[in-house]
Amino acid sequence: MTPFDEAFHASAERHERAFIVCVIVMMALLTVATMFYVVHDFGLVTTTQSFHSDPTAAEREVAAADTGRVVKTGPNSYAVHITGKAWRWTPGVIHVPEGAEVTFYVTSSDVLHGFEIQGTPVNLTAVPGVVGTVKYTFHRTGVFRIICNEYCGMVHHAMIGQVIVDARAAE
Ligand SMILES: [Cu+2]
Structure with missing residues (x-):
C-alpha cells in the first residue's frame, strides 16, 4: 500500500461514518414524527374538550x-x-x-x-x-x-x- 492509498482509505472511512450517523439521525427523527402523528390521529392524546379517545x-x-x-x-x-x-x-x-x-x-x-x-x-x-x-x-x-x-x-x-x-x- 502506498501512503496515498492509506490517506484515501482513511478519508473514505470518515465519510462512511458520517453517512451512517446521518442515516441513524434521520431514522430517529422519522420514528419520533411517526409516533407523534399516530398518537394524534388515533386520538390517544386528548388535546381539547372536543376530542375523545372513545x-x-x-x-x-x-x-x-x-x-x-x-x-x-x-x-x-x-x-x-x-x-x-x-x-x-x-x-x-x-x-x-x-x-x-x-x-x-x-x-x-x-x-x-x-x-x-x-x-x-x-x-x-x-x-x-x-x-x-x-x-x-x-x-x-x-x-x-x-x-x-x-x-x-x-x-x-x-x-x-x-x-x-x-x-x-x-x-
Ligand atoms: Cu357521504
Missing part, C-alpha cells in the same frame, strides 16, 4: 344535548345537534326562523361524512369521536339542502337533509 363518547354527548331538536339559546340564536350516520343526517329536517344565527354541532357515529349546506359557506367534516362546530345566519327564507360531500358508501348520494328557514311571524 367515538361513542361524542355520540353520547350529542345525544345528551337533544339530537333532533333545535334548541333556542338566545333571543335570535339557536343550536342544533346533528349526527351523520350512513346514510342519513339526524335530524333530517331542521326548522329555523329567518335571520336566526344557528350553531351546528356536528358529529358522525360511523365514518367520515361531509356536512355541507348548499348555498351557504357551511362545510364541515363530520368526524367520529369529534364534535365540530359551525355558525351561520340564515338571512332568507326557503329550503337549504344538507348534503354529504365526503364519499361514505353505497347510498352516499342520497344522504340529504334540509334546513327550512321559515318566515318570521308578524309581531
